[in-house]
Each structure stands twice: as C-alpha cells, then as structure tokens.
Amino acid sequence: MKKQVNPKELDVLLRAAEVACAENGARLTQRRRQVLSELMQSSSPLSAYEVLDLCNRSTTSTMPPMSVYRILDFLEQQQLVHKLSSSSKYVACAHIACDHKHFQKTHFLLCDGCSSVEEVDATEEASEALEQMAKTVGFKLTTQQFELSGICTACQDSAGEGL
Amino acid sequence: MKKQVNPKELDVLLRAAEVACAENGARLTQRRRQVLSELMQSSSPLSAYEVLDLCNRSTTSTMPPMSVYRILDFLEQQQLVHKLSSSSKYVACAHIACDHKHFQKTHFLLCDGCSSVEEVDATEEASEALEQMAKTVGFKLTTQQFELSGICTACQDSAGEGL
DNA sequence: GCGTTAAAGATACAATATATCATATTACGA
DNA sequence: TCGTAATATGATATATTGTATCTTTAACGC
Numbered sequence: 142m143k144k145q146v147n148p149k150e151l152d153v154l155l156r157a158a159e160v161a162c163a164e165n166g167a168r169l170t171q172r173r174r175q176v177l178s179e180l181m182q183s184s185s186p187l188s189a190y191e192v193l194d195l196c197n198r199s200t201t202s203t204m205p206p207m208s209v210y211r212i213l214d215f216l217e218q219q220q221l222v223h224k225l226s227s228s229s230k231y232v233a234c235a236h237i238a239c240d241h242k243h244f245q246k247t248h249f250l251l252c253d254g255c256s257s258v259e260e261v262d263a264t265e266e267a268s269e270a271l272e273q274m275a276k277t278v279g280f281k282l283t284t285q286q287f288e289l290s291g292i293c294t295a296c297q298d299s300a301g302e303g304l
Numbered sequence: 305m306k307k308q309v310n311p312k313e314l315d316v317l318l319r320a321a322e323v324a325c326a327e328n329g330a331r332l333t334q335r336r337r338q339v340l341s342e343l344m345q346s347s348s349p350l351s352a353y354e355v356l357d358l359c360n361r362s363t364t365s366t367m368p369p370m371s372v373y374r375i376l377d378f379l380e381q382q383q384l385v386h387k388l389s390s391s392s393k394y395v396a397c398a399h400i401a402c403d404h405k406h407f408q409k410t411h412f413l414l415c416d417g418c419s420s421v422e423e424v425d426a427t428e429e430a431s432e433a434l435e436q437m438a439k440t441v442g443f444k445l446t447t448q449q450f451e452l453s454g455i456c457t458a459c460q461d462s463a464g465e466g467l
Numbered sequence: 468g469c470g471t472t473a474a475a476g477a478t479a480c481a482a483t484a485t486a487t488c489a490t491a492t493t494a495c496g497a
Numbered sequence: 498t499c500g501t502a503a504t505a506t507g508a509t510a511t512a513t514t515g516t517a518t519c520t521t522t523a524a525c526g527c
C-alpha cells in the first residue's frame with residue numbers, strides 16, 4: 142500500500158539521497174531515483190518485482206527485471222535501502238534525511254498484521270546479550286542486521302476494537 | 305558436505321523422530337524418513353532442491369519438487385526440521401533424540417566460514433533485551449526463531465593458522 | 468474387502484534471481 | 498568539442514525457488 146508521504150517531504154528525502162550518493166562519488170540517476178522513490182512511498186517492504194511493476198506503471202518506458210536488481214543492489218550499497226532477507230523484500234532506509242549513521246546493529250521489526258516495518262538501532266543490552274549468547278557456543282557474531290516479527294502498536298490496538 | 309554421523313547414531317535419531325511423529329498421531333513414512341535422513345547427514349543447511357537431488361541420487365525412483373516441499377513442511381510442523389528463512393534452507397533439529405522441548409525462542413548461529421549451524425536456546429537476557437527493545441517502539445514480539453551470522457570456533461582457529 | 472483419509476506422484480506454472488552481451492550515457496582529458 | 502574510458506541501462510536467456518491442482522497410491526478403521 143501507498144504510504145502518506147507528501148510530495149515535499151519525498152523531495153527532501155530524494156535530495157538527501159542524492160547528496161549521500163555524491164559524497165560516495167556515486168550518482169543517483171533517474172532510474173535509481175525512481176526505484177528509491179517507489180520504496181519511500183510504500184508502507185511495507187516490496188519485492189523486486191513489485192518495485193518493477195510500480196516503476197513500469199508510472200512511466201511509459203519499461204525496465205527489465207535485471208535493472209531493478211542492479212539498482213536495488215546499488216541502493217543497498219549506498220545504505221539508502223535495506224534488504225530483508227527473511228522475505229526477500231526491500232525497504233527504504235528510515236534515516237536518509239537525518240544524520241544517522243549505521244554504526245550500531247540494526248533491527249527491523251516486522252508487523253505480522255499490517256506488514257509495516259520499524260527500523261531501530263540495537264540497544265547496548267540487546268547487542269551485549271546476543272554476543273554473550275553466541276559466545277557460549279564459541280561464535281563471534283558478524284550480523285549487522287536482525288529481523289524480528291511482532292505486532293505493531295496500531296495492530297495491537299485494532300485487535301482490541303473488535304471486543 | 306556430509307557430516308560424520310555413524311549409521312547407528314543416525315538410526316537412533318530416525319527412531320526418535322518416528323516416535324515423535326507417532327506421539328502427534330502422524331507417520332514418518334519412507335519418503336519423509338529419507339528427506340529427514342539426508343538433512344541429518346548434512347553438515348550445513350540444504351535447499352529444498354539440494355535435498356531433492358540427494359534423495360533422487362540415493363534411490364532409483366525420482367521424486368518431484370512438490371513432494372520435497374510438502375515433506376519439508378510436514379517435518380517442520382513436527383519440529384524435526386527448521387527452515388532458515390534468511391537463506392531458504394533447511395536443517396535437521398538438533399534436539400530430536402533428547403527430551404528438549406521448543407519452549408524458549410531458538411537462535412540459529414550460522415557460520416560465514418563453513419556454513420555450519422548451531423541451534424541454541426535464547427538466554428533469559430537476550431529474550432528480555434530484545435523484548436525491551438521492541439517495546440520502545442510499541443512492538444510486541446512474536447518471533448520464535450532468530451538467525452544470526454558469525455564465525456564458529458573452528459573457523460576462528462583456522463583463520464589464525466595462516467599467520 | 469471397502470470406503471475414507473492421508474500421502475505421494477505428475478504436470479504446469481508463478482515468483483525470484485542471475486549471467487551475459489549489447490547499447491546508451493556520462494565524465495573527462497587531449 | 499571530440500574521442501575514449503568508465504558507468505549505467507537494456508535485452509535476452511535461463512537458473513532457482515516455490516505453489517496450484519489434479520491424479521494415483523497407500524494406510525487405516527470398520
């Protein structure tokens with residue numbers, strides 16, 4: 142579903158993304174901008190083919206699947222987009238317009254109800270506890286990204302409404 | 305790769321699986337047994353099609369992909385097999401022959417080096433910390449399974465060898 | 468044995484992802 | 498500004514993963 146993002150805000154986000162790319166010596170081309178824009182306007186993660194359809198619907202030209210995958214990879218490298226490996230879907234980074242850096246581990250909370258996603262930094266406690274747990278079997282953690290399912294506030298509330 | 309599982313031990317595991325099925329009013333048929341057996345003998349998670357190939361190589365008859373998926377679903381329901389959603393691969397449960405129950409949340413530690421997997425119960429601290437973290441954005445966690453990457457002891461050691 | 472149910476086979480196809488070669492666009496120095 | 502190298506995209510084919518559906522076979526309860 143489409144998220145309510147006003148055009149002005151969207152523009153701010155896209156400009157910020159452009160700057161971020163420039164800082165890495167990369168370019169946010171029209172196609173990349175288009176892909177990113179679709180993800181920014183979605184209230185839930187999208188599969189590569191969903192992105193493809195949206196792009197092909199919004200312009201006359203048609204893009205092949207390969208291009209979408211390439212562009213998604215690029216956007217992921219630029220940390221403008223994250224790939225959720227549990228569902229093979231993509232979300233726009235929640236921190237494009239702020240000065241947030243991906244220093245800490247990132248957790249994605251996926252709502253079972255409405256498919257929305259919250260991107261949160263790992264707390265010190267969580268990082269610590271997970272590392273300790275891994276240590277008990279000799280593992281040294283490398284994951285930078287965790288995906289957890291749950292029920293978001295809105296869905297918890299609306300579940301109660303029926304009563 | 306094949307894990308070193310001696311035939312006797314494998315048999316014990318399969319018998320235990322059979323009993324577990326029976327307790328749920330289900331049957332561990334030949335096919336199901338075959339699929340489970342391949343997973344038990346693998347040192348790393350296998351994709352459905354990898355399981356399929358192994359099964360079709362080890363007998364004269366050939367099984368269609370559909371059957372493997374059905375059987376993997378069945379084995380998952382019986383908690384004899386776990387599906388790793390981050391890689392769409394399957395592993396035999398580490399607790400088939402012991403009286404372990406899946407009460408706590410389960411963490412799978414995936415080694416980046418050798419692809420081996422460790423299945424461990426969540427510590428109280430980790431569960432607590434993750435739930436707290438989710439709570440800060442209003443999420444109520446439902447995930448029962450977590451997948452973390454890292455480097456296992458063996459691979460940490462062998463990385464040092466080259467020096 | 469006979470009908471009911473559960474399991475497996477067969478076939479087709481949908482969804483996800485990559486390999487590779489060709490073309491277009493951009494950046495940039497001569 | 499022109500040529501060239503690097504980057505980005507297009508086009509095509511194909512690999513991989515997963516499902517839908519219908520048929521056949523096997524097991525079980527009576």
